[in-house]
Amino acid sequence: xxxxxxxxRLGGSPAHERLLLANLATSLFExxxxxxxxxxxxxxxxxxxRLITKAKRGDLHNRREVLKVIRNxxxxxxxxxxxxxxxxxxxxGYTRIIKTMPRKxxxxxxxxxxxxxxxxxxxxxxxxxGTKFAKDAEAAAEQAPAEESTTAAEAKAEESTEAAAEQAxxxxxxxxxx
Amino acid sequence: xxxxxxxxxxANTRSRRAQWKTSAPVLVACNNRxxxxxxxxxxxxxHCGTYDGRQVVQPA
Numbered sequence: 001x002x003x004x005x006x007x008x009r010l011g012g013s014p015a016h017e018r019l020l021l022a023n024l025a026t027s028l029f030e031x032x033x034x035x036x037x038x039x040x041x042x043x044x045x046x047x048x049x050r051l052i053t054k055a056k057r058g059d060l061h062n063r064r065e066v067l068k069v070i071r072n073x074x075x076x077x078x079x080x081x082x083x084x085x086x087x088x089x090x091x092x093g094y095t096r097i098i099k100t101m102p103r104k105x106x107x108x109x110x111x112x113x114x115x116x117x118x119x120x121x122x123x124x125x126x127x128x129x130g131t132k133f134a135k136d137a138e139a140a141a142e143q144a145p146a147e148e149s150t151t152a153a154e155a156k157a158e159e160s161t162e163a164a165a166e167q168a169x170x171x172x173x174x175x176x177x178x
Numbered sequence: 179x180x181x182x183x184x185x186x187x188x189a190n191t192r193s194r195r196a197q198w199k200t201s202a203p204v205l206v207a208c209n210n211r212x213x214x215x216x217x218x219x220x221x222x223x224x225h226c227g228t229y230d231g232r233q234v235v236q237p238a
Contacts (some may be wrong), residue, residue, distance in 0.1 A: 035235075098234045099221045112222070112234055 008039040021047055022069045028095070029070065029079045033114030041097045041113040048113075052094045055084035083115065089123045090116070 011017045024044045027034050029051075036044070051069060054062040058080055070076045087094050093116065100110045205216035213226040222229035227237040 098229050098232075100235055101218070101221060101224045 005043075007043045010040060010043060022071070025051060026070050026072050026075050028113060028115070029083060030072075030075050032117075033112055035100065035110060035112050037103075038097075038099060038109040038111040041111040044113060045095050045097060049092065049094050051079065052083065052087055053092075055079045056087060058084060086115070086117065090120050 009017065010020050020040070021044060024034070024036060024040060025048050028044065028048055047069070051066050054066050063076070063080060066079065067073075067076060070079065095113055096116050097111050097113045100112055102108060103110050203218060206219050208215050208217050208223040208226060208228075209231070210223060210226045210228045213223060213228070215223065215225040217223045217225065222234040223237075225237055227233055227235045
């Protein structure tokens with residue numbers, strides 16, 4: 001027996017439900033965030049995330065599959081060209097639902113559903129680590145010759161102290177000047 | 179089809195309806211330190227519009 005879809009049934013018929021969800025998904029991708037009822041937001045979330053997964057694959061077949069739901073070609077292009085690259089390093093969880101105060105009039109539970117635009121924690125950590133390592137490598141590369149030169153100068157200075165104290169003093173003065 | 183045999187008395191109707199009660203909503207202080215207004219749990223604050231440190235809606 002097929003497992004029923006989770007969540008509330010919307011509209012008056014399966015066709016009505018499909019159209020409702022398609023319109024909600026189109027609006028979500030067009031505007032980035034929409035306010036709707038909590039029940040509709042909860043039904044929309046899995047559908048929208050499936051569409052984004054298809055958009056991330058980005059080939060012609062998936063574009064046609066998404067076109068079955070998103071029939072507005074402007075929104076379809078935006079989904080594939082702008083929204084899909086946004087989620088390149090995020091594995092699922094592309095949308096966020098936040099409950100808001102109930103609607104005046106019928107006291108229906110309302111919610112805001114939006115695309116998650118923040119970068120993932122792991123992506124930020126990897127970026128931070130990468131820059132830190134790059135910095136360390138650069139610093140090490142800069143320090144290594146610098147240290148050699150200083151040690152050489154010190155060695156020269158020591159030799160000079162052994163030879164003549166006055167010359168060493170002069171060299172130290174030169175160093176300070178330099 | 180089954181139908182009521184007798185008219186329901188006002189007393190019966192009223193005693194049934196006497197059980198319809200409302201309950202006060204549970205409110206908590208807003209997490210936003212600048213706000214601290216009472217709000218519903220798990221719902222974006224209607225006073226400052228934030229939820230989980232994020233601006234979600236424009237406050238009225």
